[in-house]
Each structure stands twice: as C-alpha cells, then as structure tokens.
Amino acid sequence: MISISRRTLLKGSAVVGAFGLGAGLAGPLGKAFAAPDPLLLDARFADAMLDGRNVTKGVMAYTSAGSQVEVSPHGYLPPTIRTQRGKPFAARLINRLDEPTTIHWHGIRLPNAMDGVPFLTQPYVYAGDSFDYAFSPPDAGTFWYHPHCNTLTQIGRGMSGMLIVEDPADPVFDGEVVLNLRDFRLGSDGQFIEQFKARDAAKTGTFGTVRTANWQIDPVEDVPAGGLVRVRIAATDVTRIYNLKLDGGEAVVVALDGQPVASPYPLDLTVVSPGQRLDLVMRAPDGEGQMVRLMDLRPSTPKVVATFRAVGTSLNRSLGDIKPLQPNPPFEADIKGATEIPLVLSATAEQASRDSICGTLGYSFWAINKVPWPGDSADPTAPLAELKLGRTYLLNLENLTPHAHPIHLHGTNFKVLASSKGPVAPLISDTYLVLPDEKVQLAVVADNPGDWVFHCHIIEHQKTGMTGYFRIT
C-alpha cells in the first residue's frame, strides 16, 4: 500500500468524515448517532495479476464504489477501510458472487448480529442479496475483514481486507504503510490450483505457491528518509506463520493484534500467525534510495516480504522520539472469582464431514474437547461452554497435537495469563498461537452476549473440525 504522510492521511480522513456527517451527528442531548451511509462493499469475481506474469482468473475480491476507502493501486486488493474508535461505522455487503458469503470483522468487539457467522449470528447472504453491517468499534488498532462462509476458497482466492480503526489522539508519524500478507495457490500458468491437500490439512495446513504483500510479490514502498513510519501488518493468509525481522533498518513493535504494547520493543523474529496483526514503527534510512527489507525468517530460506525505499532528504528522527499510542479500554477481569474451562485441542479420527452450503472439505482431522465441528453449518452442535454475562472465565487450553494452532475468539478479547512454555507478556488479544504441546491460560470476561465462535485460524484446521463456540447469556 502506498506510503502516505499524515497530511495526506488527514485529507483522506476528511472524505471518511463526510459519510459520518452525512446522516447526522448526535444532537445536543447526546442521543444515539443515526446510522451513517454505508460503505458499499461488493463481493465479486475478478481477473488479476498476482504472480507478476499471468492474469489469474476467478480471483474473489471486495471492491467499493464508495469514496470512503483508499483505492488500491494493485489489482483487486480489497480496500483498506479506515474508521475511528467509537464512531458509528456501516458497510453494505453486496454479494455479486455465485455462492453465499458473509463478512466477519476480525478482532472488532461488536454486537453478535454483526459478527458475520452463518447460522450462529446471521443468515448467509445469497448471491444477489445484500446485508447491512453497523457497529461502533470500541478499540483503535489494526484489524481485518473476511468471509465466514466457504472460507478456505473465498479467503484463499483473495477476500481479506484490512480494517484500521484510528484514534485521532494517536501520535503523528511521518508516514504509514499497510501490509496485507497473503499467499495464493497458483500453478505455473498463474491459475488457481486445488486450495488444499488432505494430507497437509491433517498437518500444518497447505501453503500457497505465490507469496505476496498487498497482492504483489515483494512490493517496494516509498517512505520518507530518516522518518518514523508506522507499518500496519496483518497475516490474512489461510495457513502461513511468519517470523518477521527487518534487514538493514530498525523497527520497534508498538501494538499486537490491535492492542498497544506496554512499552515498544525491537522487532526480532516476532511471530505473526494467521489472523494476527503487528504494528511497527520503523525508522527509515537517511539516504535517498536506501532500502530496508522486511524478511520472513521462518522458512529455511529467508524470504523478502516487502521492501521500503527512503525518499527525500532525511527527517533525522529517532526511534526514541516515539510517543505512546492511546490505550484501548482497560481489560477488567475478576481472576480470583473466575471459573475454569478446559479446552483440549486434538487430532481426531478421520471421517467425512457433512455437506454444508458454506462449504465442506470432506474430512474431519481436528477437534476441540473431542468434538470435531467445521462451523458455518446448521449442525445442532452444543456450545463448548455457557458463560454468564459479566463473569470472568479462564480458558485452560491444551494443545495435544504436534502442530501450532492460532486460536481465535470472536466477540471479546482475552488476556494471556500463563503458559507452560515460559513467561508470557500480559497480552490482550483475540488470536493466540498455541504451540505444540503447550498449555496456556487465557482470561475472558463474558461481556458481550451471544454465540461466539472459537476456532483455529489455519482455515483447513477450522474447516476440518477445530471449531467450537461459547454462548454468553
């Protein structure tokens, strides 16, 4: 995504503001906001160049005719949506695909009916139909959006966009780069190949063949020389886990999964797994044309994720000049009075899963508490646990498998309390990468009523059984 100065960003925000104002603001008595005009999001097929050589047919995309989004300079990268903390946001999903879909707003604490999970929170949206989403995000940070129906195919073919919730009081940086990290499974002719292999779904998941950031192989992003640049990263891939490091420059981590960290620390092989976000502040090199590379060191051969190129005369900033991000609302849990919930992640005997309108992979390989469930289906599966509104719970997760699972909770955040793998930072998050044989304890405050799914974000694992849900009443 293009690097933009704060000034450009503010100009862009004025456009965003226009739709907030259009439908009327709160009156002097502070009455509820009227819903803003929705951002129009078309779910559609497109042809796009993803491997740099061939036109790939059957890409699945989000596009917007509205003016409230940054227009992507690259093919059919879904628009990066920007809104503000506490402000009403509305989007209309218009389904121009030939199959049902929905939108889930990953990491946003919102009303259950807006969560985008078929059967559990809303009917799936048929081809030709539309659905209106509206919520006011309580947390600022880096989030993303994607379908929760036929998810492996729909995300796999391109439906994952970034959602940025700004806090106007956040520090001003010299530039900002948004990186949406994704692989595509393409053959040598640039066309989609089978999205997964069963033998890989039963292990780490099936990897893509073309690595991209913002739907481009190793994009080069211009950044102001010597400036402090906020880099917002989301791993929206269906499988890949990244270990990120900067080559030729310095960066600190300022937020994880949308939540500011207590104090910034150097980016050094920081792990970002499917569903997770990482906000960095990078100091750009001083010399015009100098390059810094964001690298993934997880594979045996390190891979370039994206390149930053310094432009202009040096602004001579220092990483020590970074001011803290505005905090999100505090996480207030009653740990002492909490009820413990055991959650065992395991493999399960292979069996065919039932057909579903939101797609089936035809296998069950994984289970939570011994129950394999692919989710997004009408099966009358019982909740993993029923939680009382307002109470605190401790999720005692145990991974009996030899694979890592990025477990994602909808509807509310958790706080990481303890791990069998060693000391943990008291992170507040919605996605935690549970390592092989790890036991981890997460605190959850049941502060949002509804049925909320809890699943592995390696989508093959999710869709072959590693899915459940909590009922908060």
Ligand SMILES: [Cu+2]
């Ligand atoms: Cu998994």
